[in-house]
Amino acid sequence: MSNQRHTERPMAFATRAIHAGQPADPTTGATIFPIYQTSTYTQAGLGENKGFEYSRSGNPTRAALETCLASLEGAQFGLAFASGLAAETCILSVLRPGDHIVAGDDLYGGTYRLFERVVRPMGVEITYVPARDTAAYQQALTSQTKYIWAETPTNPLLTLVDIAAVAEAAHAGGAQLVVDNTFATPYFQRPLELGADVVIHSTTKYINGHSDVVGGALMTSNAELFEAYTFYQNAAGGVPGAFDAWLVLRGVKTLAVRMRQHAENAMAVAQFLSEHPKVRAVYYPGLANHPDHALATRQMHGYGGMVSFDMKGGLPAVKRAVKRLRVFALAESLGGIESLCCHPASMTHASIPQEVREARGVTDSLLRLSVGIEDARDLIADLKDALD
Numbered sequence: 420m421s422n423q424r425h426t427e428r429p430m431a432f433a434t435r436a437i438h439a440g441q442p443a444d445p446t447t448g449a450t451i452f453p454i455y456q457t458s459t460y461t462q463a464g465l466g467e468n469k470g471f472e473y474s475r476s477g478n479p480t481r482a483a484l485e486t487c488l489a490s491l492e493g494a495q496f497g498l499a500f501a502s503g504l505a506a507e508t509c510i511l512s513v514l515r516p517g518d519h520i521v522a523g524d525d526l527y528g529g530t531y532r533l534f535e536r537v538v539r540p541m542g543v544e545i546t547y548v549p550a551r552d553t554a555a556y557q558q559a560l561t562s563q564t565k566y567i568w569a570e571t572p573t574n575p576l577l578t579l580v581d582i583a584a585v586a587e588a589a590h591a592g593g594a595q596l597v598v599d600n601t602f603a604t605p606y607f608q609r610p611l612e613l614g615a616d617v618v619i620h621s622t623t624k625y626i627n628g629h630s631d632v633v634g635g636a637l638m639t640s641n642a643e644l645f646e647a648y649t650f651y652q653n654a655a656g657g658v659p660g661a662f663d664a665w666l667v668l669r670g671v672k673t674l675a676v677r678m679r680q681h682a683e684n685a686m687a688v689a690q691f692l693s694e695h696p697k698v699r700a701v702y703y704p705g706l707a708n709h710p711d712h713a714l715a716t717r718q719m720h721g722y723g724g725m726v727s728f729d730m731k732g733g734l735p736a737v738k739r740a741v742k743r744l745r746v747f748a749l750a751e752s753l754g755g756i757e758s759l760c761c762h763p764a765s766m767t768h769a770s771i772p773q774e775v776r777e778a779r780g781v782t783d784s785l786l787r788l789s790v791g792i793e794d795a796r797d798l799i800a801d802l803k804d805a806l807d
């Protein structure tokens with residue numbers, strides 16, 4: 420960051436979201452960090468460069484994003500990728516045949532597919548445990564376990580993992596804890612401060628926040644892991660282009676204000692749904708009757724913008740309701756300023772076998788809302804009209 424002040428207090432989150440890694444351009448004074456749309460860099464002589472040689476290995480716009488995201492997670496290092504799954508693949512790249520992962524059982528569908536169809540066939544074992552059962556993670560550890568992989572709150576049931584307790588269990592067993600922080604964002608939850616070793620984000624979601632980029636990132640303060648991940652990022656090459664990196668930099672500037680509004684609207688929607696006669700169950704960690712409400716209050720700084728609910732009347736009722744929505748768009752993805760409604764069983768979680776899905780509570784009558792930052796009155800009126 421430019422302008423280091425002579426004060427003890429580090430700059431606060433909302434300020435770092437706007438400034439970290441993005442000093443004014445020294446040659447032109449440009450206030451907003453430029454898009455370095457270049458693949459290569461002219462060298463002054465053999466071995467003489469300004470820190471950049473080829474944009475797969477490093478690009479200034481991507482580097483600014485990596486610095487900014489690392490700052491927000493309280494990490495020493497950050498790496499940006501072409502998608503969240505590319506960031507996950509990088510984290511998994513250090514595993515070898517015979518290694519073992521313990522994972523929470525309520526994972527993003529694409530992560531589950533990556534584990535089962537790509538990682539397992541390469542000889543890595545994966546054990547799934549109930550996401551909120553801290554003791555189960557501990558019991559599943561073996562001498563071969565390299566990572567515990569946790570997503571919290573989970574998708575789509577918004578179950579919480581006790582990050583501090585699971586980190587302790589991981590370290591006691593010689594493993595490291597990876598937390599997918601996509602749903603909470605560093606504004607509401609900073610896993611590294613709670614003992615996690617690596618954080619992964621789909622920046623496609625809240626970090627960018629405008630539903631116009633696919634991207635991913637990982638953050639860590641572990642220098643050894645960072646070196647291995649940096650090697651893989653360059654060796655495998657799943658990097659974002661300069662323009663996408665710039666869009667995410669632009670989006671993340673407003674993360675603090677967006678997250679506050681997402682959470683306020685989500686709470687209003689969750690309360691409305693809780694009182695609706697056609698709704699069987701509402702999943703939102705901000706509700707006092709959510710089983711992980713106390714943990715959420717302790718571990719998070721807010722409850723986020725995702726709300727799931729189970730409708731009475733099964734699939735036919737769900738089909739009728741989603742047809743009537745006007746403000747909520749029926750769409751995959753989440754975390755943008757606009758409200759989305761998703762049917763996990765047929766959309767995001769369709770790649771999970773039905774028996775596995777149902778056993779985990781992802782029923783045919785479950786709907787997941789990504790509550791946007793429109794006026795909450797319009798969101799509630801839309802849901803009321805669809806459900807009544």
Ligand SMILES: *Cc1c(COP(=O)(O)O)cnc(C)c1O
Binds near residue numbers: 529624
């Ligand atoms: C979307 C998502 C991912 C995957 O990210 P992509 O950017 O789509 O590759 C991983 N984890 C969670 C929780 C997600 O929501």
